[in-house]
Amino acid sequence: MQPSVELFSLPTGEQVKLEASSVCFCTVHRDEPQHKILVLVNPQDTKTVVAVYIKESWWPTEDVLRTSDPAREGLMKVQSFGERIVLFILNVVIFGRLERNLDDGDMFFLPHSVKEQAKILWRDGSAVGFYTTKRKGSLCGDGTGVCYLLPVFDTVFVRRTYRRQGLGMAMLQDFCETFREDEALGVSWPISPAMYQVCRKFLLAHPEERGRLWEVEPPGAWGQRGSIWLKVQLQQSRPPDCESQ
Template sequence: MAFPVDILENCSHEELENSAEDYMSDLRCGDPENPECFSLLNITIPISLSNVGFVPLYGGDQTQKILALFAPEDSLTAVALYLADQWWAIDDIVKTSVPSREGLKQVSTLGERVVLYVLNRIIYRKQEMERNEIPFLCHSSTDYAKILWKKGEAIGFYSVKPTGSICASFLTQSYQLPVLDTMFLRKKYRGKDFGLHMLEDFVDSFTEDALGLRYPLSSLMYTACKQYFEKYPGDHELLWEVEGVGHWYQRIPVTRALQREALKIPALKSRSGFSCHHCH
């Protein structure tokens, strides 16, 4: 069985959106007393104009949209997306039938951009984000990103702001070094060195003498960094925790950041949670 990431290999945004517009036209003309239904596990969801809508695929960029079906009890959580002329459940969108799609693969096709969106906006933000974690902004249509595939399923991703790319928060400034901006790994795959694998891949993919990691370090990144320095003790001066675009006054060695976080852990255990500002 082929999945959206396989089917949309050569599909354009225009084709995807036109297909969705045609579906919406049919829905407006349909019989509201006899609606089409979408089956999800043990639930049957009637499809109507009240629980279907377009959502921006790239966040602030409203030009490219995809059609989403929302749960009746939660109008903010998409349970399916309309792709390749049919509805697909979220869990199926992150699957692939292509055996060669294994390990870390750079995002290039529309289908892969949709998988990245689902992992970030739906699986991470709606299902797996802890109270003290920070939601990521949507990735843009041109962001450098890689998806981690494991046995036919997308289980994580990381994205990078390369040197010279423009900072969304400071449009007149560009990144001074490559910055690993977002990293996510599904909870059921944590504790198996996949975070370390993504960090190693980031280091291997960029040749600069200094590489940045977005402040504040997530728990996943914190663990990956500890493992990395245990494995590569000579790289202590390579990785920097970065704010903003990474000017020399906006970065500290990751080794120092790890020491800071180690001091925080006992304090955090006595508190219910905390929040931080995430600058992009």
């Protein structure tokens, strides 16, 4: 008699077998490989994660992103390990495998560092986006003694169904307000086309920030900075035929 194969039922009604070919470990933090999470993938499409194993149970990915806490609304700092898992799901599972459009020039984000400063955007009881920052004085990477010379707006993501609602601008504004005392702030190079449009709209609406925002390569010395506002002005002054090329 063959042992029975356990099945996991998705919210769609589809059932996935809990077997070796559909279960794998993913690293939660790129700098601490011992922290792994067990995920269930769709056997027909192994890039699609359908559930994660948390607290001795399998949870559909969308359920992991939900909260019953009404106080969780807007941008909230990531502090608990549970919030780190939510950040991982948004970054690696939702963005990295489900909602990333390769034709759109979207960046690919690695799993975040365990020390990464991050905020999750909560809307209507669900986590719908995030942004991360490199703090001034934090190391630029493993194996280097070089530190960031200014706070940097590093990675940002908003779920497809919540785009074009000004949420990217709201996150950039929150970043600027968080580091109000700093004379210069960075946005990680290279800025994607979508992020450039967010910066453009933000600086048009907030002229007081035009002298503070720079596109930077680490660690952000003066020779590694470019004025985002100058870039916007140069783009606007181009002839129409240049824009379409």
